[in-house]
Amino acid sequence: MTEGEQNSETKPRDRKLGDEWLDWKGAANQAELETDERLRTFLTLAAAAILIIVASIQLGWYLTKPRFEQISPSLSTVIEWSAFVLAIVLLAVIAVETVLLLKFRRSIFPYVWAERLLLFLLSKSMWLGEKFGISKDRVGNSFIKAHNLVVKSHASAVRADTLLVLLPRCLEKEARRQVIERANGRAVQVVTAGGGEEARKAIKNSRPSLIIAIACERDLISGIRDVAEKIPVLAIPNKRPEGPCKNTHFQLDDLDDALQFITDRTGKKAEDEKLGS
Missing domain, CATH: 3.40.50.2300 (Response regulator)
Incomplete structure (x- = not known):
């Protein structure tokens, strides 16, 4: 029996699977049956992803700093402080945005910017969630709560x-x-x-x-x-x-x-x- 024939036999015959479920073989885990994940799951993964990105930038600078110091010590100092200030501002803005969304249903970003930020963080959160054994359905359910919150926070628009x-x-x-x-x-x-x-x-x-x-x-x-x-x-x-x-x-x-x-x-x-x- 070929691999294709084996796969066709393991697929359920009592339903027409959508494009996102073509790899489903019929044995559903709880996340595939019913998911009600807390909002904080996505927020925690997104925050961790941001910290990893910031840390990666700082690590990259640490590895390249000696070369810049050879070229120009003053330029090296400017870049180092600029990267530090940018990281602090980024973390502060994300923290303020999160507090405003959760407490006041408001956003400091225009709607399109907020959506782009969410979608950027989604892919990183999916990847990070997989590393910690959190299924994409659980991360997705939590993300949707964050997404709906962003839509409602821009009610005027x-x-x-x-x-x-x-x-x-x-x-x-x-x-x-x-x-x-x-x-x-x-x-x-x-x-x-x-x-x-x-x-x-x-x-x-x-x-x-x-x-x-x-x-x-x-x-x-x-x-x-x-x-x-x-x-x-x-x-x-x-x-x-x-x-x-x-x-x-x-x-x-x-x-x-x-x-x-x-x-x-x-x-x-x-x-x-x-x-x-």
Whole structure:
């Protein structure tokens, strides 16, 4: 029997796996079934990644410093102090940003900058988490909490006049009914996407100003990387009691919170327009 035939036999036949789960063989661990990771997991890994980056820069300088001192002692001193001050400023800015997000739901960065910083730290946190035995689903779940926090902290910059709700094809009927029920009476388009390509097509066709996406952490992160810098995304991770890509559901409170955020934004916008007229 060839290796390809062996792999095909180990893959589950009771579901159509999404692109992010093609390597899944049917034996799900807890993180693949249901993940509710604390926000501090991503924050801790991101902080550790920043410290490693700063330490690596300092180590690089330590190794090259003798060469610079041979060229120009004064130049060496300027570079050394510049690197030191830059490291202190970087750490201070990240610390202030974290405190503002957690305590006051505010950010010192523009929305796009904050998203880029998060995505930069995500890849480093995934790598670091793997070294400590933390699965990418757990890191991803924690990252999504941080991402949603960033979106909500930039409420003044978020337009909620055109809303798209993206659902996965694996969502169970009752969960789908609950989404449609809550969408009734709102200016909301609900679309079921069978994968990343269909999701991108739905976004292109509807041109939303805000997206609520329900999916697994892997698909959500892929989508956030694709569009979040241009269109804010409120991400809701699903629950997978039967493993990925089959009869999934989600925490209804997460959807209610997202819709409440949109309602508050719409009301604030109407109030601002009334005051400005």
